[in-house]
Structure formats: structure tokens, C-alpha cells
Amino acid sequence: MNKTVKLNPNRSPLKKGFGDRAVRFKCSMQNTILEVLRSRGWVEVKEDDNDFDLFWADRGWMREYFDQCFMEDHVRINHFRNHYELTRKNLMVKNLKRYRKSVDRESGKLEAAKYDFFPTTFELPSEYHMFVDEFKRNPGSVWIMKPVAKSQGKGIFLFRKLKDITEWKKSDIYRPREDKTDDKEPPETYIVSKYIERPYLIGGRKFDLRVYVLVTSYVPLRAWLYREGFARFSNTKFSLESIDDAYVHLTNVAVQKTAPDYDPDKGCKWSLQQVRQYLTAKHGLEQVEELVREMNTIFIHSLLSVQKIMINDKHCFELYGYDILIDTDLKPWLIEVNASPSLSASGPEDYTLKIGLLQDVLHIVDMENRMTGKEKRVGGFDLMWDDGPVFAEEAGLDCVNPPSYSTNTFLGCYNDRKKQLRSLFKQIMTQKIKAGS
Numbered sequence: 001m002n003k004t005v006k007l008n009p010n011r012s013p014l015k016k017g018f019g020d021r022a023v024r025f026k027c028s029m030q031n032t033i034l035e036v037l038r039s040r041g042w043v044e045v046k047e048d049d050n051d052f053d054l055f056w057a058d059r060g061w062m063r064e065y066f067d068q069c070f071m072e073d074h075v076r077i078n079h080f081r082n083h084y085e086l087t088r089k090n091l092m093v094k095n096l097k098r099y100r101k102s103v104d105r106e107s108g109k110l111e112a113a114k115y116d117f118f119p120t121t122f123e124l125p126s127e128y129h130m131f132v133d134e135f136k137r138n139p140g141s142v143w144i145m146k147p148v149a150k151s152q153g154k155g156i157f158l159f160r161k162l163k164d165i166t167e168w169k170k171s172d173i174y175r176p177r178e179d180k181t182d183d184k185e186p187p188e189t190y191i192v193s194k195y196i197e198r199p200y201l202i203g204g205r206k207f208d209l210r211v212y213v214l215v216t217s218y219v220p221l222r223a224w225l226y227r228e229g230f231a232r233f234s235n236t237k238f239s240l241e242s243i244d245d246a247y248v249h250l251t252n253v254a255v256q257k258t259a260p261d262y263d264p265d266k267g268c269k270w271s272l273q274q275v276r277q278y279l280t281a282k283h284g285l286e287q288v289e290e291l292v293r294e295m296n297t298i299f300i301h302s303l304l305s306v307q308k309i310m311i312n313d314k315h316c317f318e319l320y321g322y323d324i325l326i327d328t329d330l331k332p333w334l335i336e337v338n339a340s341p342s343l344s345a346s347g348p349e350d351y352t353l354k355i356g357l358l359q360d361v362l363h364i365v366d367m368e369n370r371m372t373g374k375e376k377r378v379g380g381f382d383l384m385w386d387d388g389p390v391f392a393e394e395a396g397l398d399c400v401n402p403p404s405y406s407t408n409t410f411l412g413c414y415n416d417r418k419k420q421l422r423s424l425f426k427q428i429m430t431q432k433i434k435a436g437s
Contacts, residue, residue, distance in 0.1 A: 022041060022042050022043045023040070023042040023043070023053045023054060023367045023368065024042065024043045024044075024045050024051060024052045024053045024054075025037050025042050025043070025044060025045070025052060025053065025054045025055070025056070026044070026045050026047075026049070026050075026052040026054070026055045026056070026057075027044070027055070027056045028055075028056060028057050028058040028061060029056060029058070029343060031343045031344045031345075032343045032344065032345055032351065032354045032355055032358060033056050033343050033358050034056075035355070036355060036358040036359055036362065037054075037056065037362075040362065042054075042367075050069075052075070053074060053075055053076070053367055054075070054076045054077075054365070054367055055075075055076075055077050055078070056078045057077055057078060057079060058340070059079060059083075059339060059340060062077075062079045062081065062083075066081055067081070071315050073314070074367075075315050076315055076316070076317060076365055076367065077315055077316055077317075078316075078317060078318065078319065079316060079318055079339060080215075080218070080310055080311060080312070080313065080316045080317075080318050081311040081313055081316065082309070082310060082311050083310075083318055083339045084339070085306045085309055085310060086302065086303070086305075086306045086310075086320070086337050086339075087320070087336075087337050087338060087339035088148055088149070089146060089148040089191045089336055090123045090148045090189055090191050091148075092118075092302070092336065092337060093118060093121045093123070093191060094123070095305045095306050095309070096115070096118055096302065096305050096334075098305070099115065099301065099304065099305035100112050100115045100116075103115060114297065115297070115301055117294070117297065117298045117301075117332065117333060117334050118333065118334045119193040119194045119195075119196060119333060120134060120193065120194040121191050121192065121193040121194075122134070122191065122192050122193075123148075123189060123190070123191055124145075124165075124189070124190045124191070124192055125187050125189075125190075126189075128165075131165075131192055132162065134194075135162055138194070140160065141160070141194060141195070141197070142158055142159070142160055142194075142195040142197055142240060142243060143158065143159055143160075143192055143193065143194055143195055144156065144157070144158050144192070144193050144194075144195045144249075145157050145158075145159065145165075145190050145191075145192050146190060146191050146192075146193070147188055147189070147190050148189045148190065148191055149188070149189070151338070152252050152254035152255070153246065153250045153252035153254060153255040155190075156246075156250060157244075158195060158243040158244070158249060159243070160243065165192070196325055196327055196333055197240060198327050198328045198329075199238065199325060199326070199327055199328070200326040200327055200328055200330065201238055201328075202231075202233070202270075202275075202278065203233075203237075204237040204238060205233045205234050205235075205236070205237055205238060206233070206234045206238045206248070206249065206251060207231045207232060207233040207234070207251055207270075207275075208231070208232055208251045208323050208324060208325045208335060209229060209230070209231050209232075209272065209275065209322075209323070209324040209325075209326070210229050210230050210231075210232060210321055210322070210323060210341065211225070211226070211229045211272070211295070211299070211321070211322040211324060211411065212225075212226035212228075212229055212319060212320070212321060212322075212341065212357060213225055213226070213299050213303075213319075213320045213322060214226070214317065214318070214319050214320075214361055214364060214381060215303065215317065215318050215320065216317045216364060216365070217312065217314075218303075218306075218307050218310045218312040219307070219312040220386070220387035221303060221304065221307055221385055221386075221387060222383070222385065222386050222387070223299070223300070223303055223383075223384055223385040224364060224378075224381040224382065224383050224384065225296075225299060225381065225382055225384045225409045225411060226357055226360070226380050226381050227272075227380045227381075227382065227410050227411060227412070227413055227414075227415040227417075228271065228272055228273070228353050228356070228357070228380055228415050229271075229272040229353075229411070229412075230269045230270060230271055230272060230350070230353070231269060231270040231271075231272070231274075231275045232251040232252070232253060232256070232268060232269055233251060233256075233268040233269065233270070234247060234248055234249065234250070234251050234256060234268070235247045235256045235259040235261065235262055235268055236248045236259070247259045251268075253268070253269075253342075253346060256268050257346075269346070269347075269349075269350065271349070271353075272411060272412035273412050273413070273414070273415075275412060276288060276292075276411075276412030276413070277412075279291070279330075283330065287330055288330075290330070291326070291330050291332060292409070292411055292412070293407070294331065294332050295324060295332045295411065296384065296407060296409055296411075298322070298324065298332060298334050299322065299384070300384065300385055300389075302322075302334060302337065303385070317361075317365055318339065319341065319357075319361055320337050320338065320339065320341070321337070321338035321340075321341025321342075322334070322337055322338075323335040323336050323337070323338070343358065356379065356380055356415075356417055357380065359379065360378055360379030360380050360381050360417060360421075361381075363378050363379055363421070364378050364381060370425065370428060371428065372428060372431070375424065376390060376392075376408055377408075377420060377424075378420075378421070378424065379417040379418075379420060379421050380415045380417040382408050382409055382410055383408060384407065384408055384409045389407060389408075390407075390408040391407065391408055392407065392408040392409075392410075
């Protein structure tokens with residue numbers, strides 16, 4: 001039986017300004033986010049204590065308890081109620097397809113073609129016959145199967161022959177229920193996507209990009225893009241001759257670290273800054289700028305695709321982990337969006353990245369009411385959408401290879417977050433002193 005959760009309505013809400021009292025926080029995780037929360041001098045409440053101001057919750061808590069909570073206006077929680085509309089693989093594709101169709105109706109096929117940034121995908125078993133029709137139109141193509149509710153590469157496999165799916169579909173666990181009274185569990189949902197057969201390779205190895213996007217509101221949409229992230233490489237050189245080899249085709253760290261020749265000291269990651277510098281050296285600044293512009297399109301329009309159906313609760317924010325694959329034409333493809341991107345550190349550089357990332361998330365969530373609400377940059381985050389595109393000021397001062405366009409995004413650029421935060425807080429304090437004088 002579900003337990004009704006109530007936050008104490010008799011406690012006075014946070015006051016504006018400094019020096020009120022320590023923020024009370026609760027955390028479901030045992031990794032870098034807990035370390036960051038504890039480092040802020042806030043008060044940690046016990047697991048069964050619901051008298052908190054900020055809760056870094058897991059998705060299970062959201063499903064079970066969120067709708068039963070009474071929350072004061074200032075309380076913040078790190079997921080939107082139905083975040084799965086974007087982060088569950090089959091729903092993400094469904095919403096993106098619907099969004100692209102609406103653009104086609106309103107603005108024509110030429111405009112809709114700009115949102116062709118996700119592979120041809122079907123949901124199984126419900127769209128099996130549609131998939132078969134597409135499969136037959138593309139003989140010899142490689143396809144990839146993924147269970148929609150699993151992560152870290154679990155249950156994924158590649159195939160070229162329809163009989164591989166036929167055998168999968170005939171297996172007992174995927175047999176449809178005979179009727180509504182059948183006690184058999186419904187078949188697990190998968191997606192099947194056309195595999196990107198010509199991925200961009202570095203050193204002969206496939207990689208994808210992990211990019212962080214923070215959403216603090218869906219209505220109006222307010223989204224921030226983090227400057228840092230990383231590329232995850234496969235441990236084995238790419239080849240379509242061995243489609244059964246997970247170490248070739250899956251870049252998930254959880255998969256790659258089990259490879260027999262995996263070196264934990266070297267790992268299999270590059271920073272986004274390293275990737276950007278490499279691509280700029282190989283292809284020139286103009287082509288890399290176009291690549292980044294297309295990635296910005298992915299971030300913004302994937303969020304817009306769910307804006308109308310996302311439950312926009314003022315208590316909620318979300319840190320998304322986008323997985324992007326680049327092909328040999330320097331075209332970016334959206335692979336998936338994660339609602340709970342890994343916050344565990346795989347090494348010293350990864351630790352530094354995630355500590356800074358989470359500190360900056362909390363600066364923007366602003367439990368202590370330090371911000372003015374007009375900031376375009378906070379630490380490593382740049383505001384890229386505020387009910388419309390945000391444009392940069394003096395963009396060239398913030399990037400080793402400054403973009404020639406004026407969108408306020410600096411993905412893979414130099415992240416002088418500590419210097420920027422010192423300057424920002426000094427400026428805010430000066431403004432408050434002047435306002436109070």
C-alpha cells in the first residue's frame with residue numbers, strides 16, 4: 001500500500017536573501033551528488049524524514065510518492081513528473097515523430113527535414129509489421145534492438161537477417177496474451193532502429209558524446225547547456241564484420257570496462273574539448289560550427305517535442321544526459337536521452353567534471369536565492385533557450401575557437417567556471433548592496 005507523504009506545512013518557507021537558515025536536503029544517491037550536497041553546508045535529513053527543501057530523488061520515488069506530496073512553493077525535486085516522455089526510448093521516438101509531422105503540416109517538408117536527427121525506429125512488438133515493411137525496403141542493412149526500460153547496454157543486439165527477429169518474436173516470453181484474463185505478463189517492449197553504419201571514427205574506434213542539458217521549466221521552456229561533457233569510445237576497432245561483438249558497437253562504459261584488454265588507467269573517454277579540437281584540426285572551424293549548430297537543434301527541438309505534454313510543476317527541474325552519435329558526414333544523431341545520467345566518477349577527470357556540473361546545477365536551482373534570474377551564464381552552464389533562443393554577448397571571449405554565430409552555447413569550449421562564478425557572485429552582491437543603499 002502506498003504511503004501518503006506530507007511535508008511539514010507549519011515550517012516557515014525560505015525567505016529571500018542570505019542568512020536565513022541552512023537548506024535541508026535529502027538524497028537517494030550514494031555518489032558525487034551526495035558529496036556536493038554535503039559540501040554546501042546544508043543540513044542532511046534522514047531517509048524517512050520528509051521535512052526537506054531539496055530532494056535529489058530516484059525515479060522510483062517519483063512514481064510512488066510524488067503525486068501524494070504536499071510541497072511548499074520553494075521546495076525543489078530533480079525530476080519532472082512524466083520525464084519518461086523524453087527519456088523512455090519508445091516514447092522519445094513517438095514524440096519526435098509527432099513533432100516532425102506537426103512541423104511538416106505547418107511549415108512544409110523542407111522545414112520538417114531539419115528534424116531528421118534520429119534513426120528510423122519502430123516499437124516492438126506493436127509496430128512489428130511496419131518494421132518488416134521497412135526492413136524489406138532496405139535489404140542488407142544492419143538494425144539494432146534495445147529494450148526500452150533498460151540501461152548500460154543491457155539486452156542490446158544487432159542483426160541483419162529477419163529470421164533473428166522472427167525467432168525472438170516466437171519465444172514464449174514475447175507471446176501475446178490470449179485474452180484479458182491471461183495471467184501471462186505482457187511482452188517486454190523493445191525499439192528497433194536502423195543502425196548508423198558509417199559512424200565517425202577516431203583511431204578506428206566508434207564513440208558517442210555525452211552532453212548535459214538542464215531544464216528548469218517547460219512552460220516557458222528554459223534550458224541550459226553545459227560546456228563540458230565527454231566522448232565514450234569502444235575498446236575495439238570498428239567493423240561491420242563482427243556485429244555480435246559488443247566491445248565494437250556499444251560505447252557504454254559499463255560494457256567496455258568488462259573487455260579483456262580494458263585498461264582502467266587509460267579508460268575510454270575524451271573530454272568534449274579534446275573532441276572539438278580534434279575535429280577542428282581535421283575539418284576546419286566552419287564545419288565544426290555547423291556540427292554544433294545541428295546539435296543545438298537536437299537539444300532544443302527534442303525538448304519542444306515534449307513541451308506540451310510534460311507536466312510543468314514549479315517544484316521540478318531535470319538534468320538530462322544526451323547521447324549523440326556523429327557519422328562520417330559530420331551529421332549528429334540523437335541516440336537517447338537519460339533522466340538519470342551516471343553521476344559516479346570513473347576517474348579523476350570524470351570526478352572533476354561531475355563535481356563542477358552538479359555544483360553549477362545547484363547554483364542555477366538557487367535554493368539560497370542568490371541569483372537575479374537574468375543570468376545568461378552560471379559556471380559551466382550557458383542559457384540556450386528562454387522561451388526563445390538566447391544570443392551571446394562577446395561570444396569570442398569565452399572559447400578557444402570562438403564561434404562566428406551568436407547562439408549562447410559553447411559546447412566543448414574552455415570552461416573557466418570558477419573564475420566566472422567569482423565574478424558573477426561579486427557582481428550580484430554589488431547590485432544588492434546598491435539596491436539596499
